[in-house]
Amino acid sequence: MVEKYKFDASAEDGFIRIPQKFMRCKAYINWAGTKESAVYFHLRGFIIRRAINTGTKKIYERFYEKGFIASNFSQEDLAYNLTGKESNQGNISRYTKSLAEKGLVKIKRVKTPLGWCNIYIFGTHDFNGHEAYYLDKYFSDKLLAEKTEKMIRDVNEYNALSDPDEW
Numbered sequence: 001m002v003e004k005y006k007f008d009a010s011a012e013d014g015f016i017r018i019p020q021k022f023m024r025c026k027a028y029i030n031w032a033g034t035k036e037s038a039v040y041f042h043l044r045g046f047i048i049r050r051a052i053n054t055g056t057k058k059i060y061e062r063f064y065e066k067g068f069i070a071s072n073f074s075q076e077d078l079a080y081n082l083t084g085k086e087s088n089q090g091n092i093s094r095y096t097k098s099l100a101e102k103g104l105v106k107i108k109r110v111k112t113p114l115g116w117c118n119i120y121i122f123g124t125h126d127f128n129g130h131e132a133y134y135l136d137k138y139f140s141d142k143l144l145a146e147k148t149e150k151m152i153r154d155v156n157e158y159n160a161l162s163d164p165d166e167w
Helices: 020-024 026-032 035-044 057-062 075-083 086-102 134-161
Strands: 068-073 106-112 115-125 131-133
Touching (some): 020 026, 020 134, 035 068, 035 075, 035 086, 035 115, 057 106, 075 086, 086 115, 115 134
Antiparallel strands (some): 106 115, 115 131
């Protein structure tokens, strides 16, 4: 017998929801298989949504309580978690910078008692459980561009096949 899994957004093993329309977006499908997307989803899996005494309380107060969805990771820990080697920090840095350049995350550097830390901001929330991610906006725009391009191709193809002199 198959047990039903109850979705609980507050659970430690919560889901990262991907809009169905992105499954038809070539740009998303191509990006989803990259190392850059692995970095994005790893970071997003550690969003700070509550204050706990593991060094995230200040981040919670500074970002989540102000409506931002954020996580933090050192380059060393991120490299080790994703590759098993801290020596890949250069690649991780390149991927996080690329995510920021695309607008999928915003990176804020903050001073902590242990040193400098990167905060990765993924979007905003309204304190009622609704979250808006920069990734959704980015790929919605890409999907719209793909649909517009296809529509223009279809119209041009139709115009090329029809001869107005024959009307």
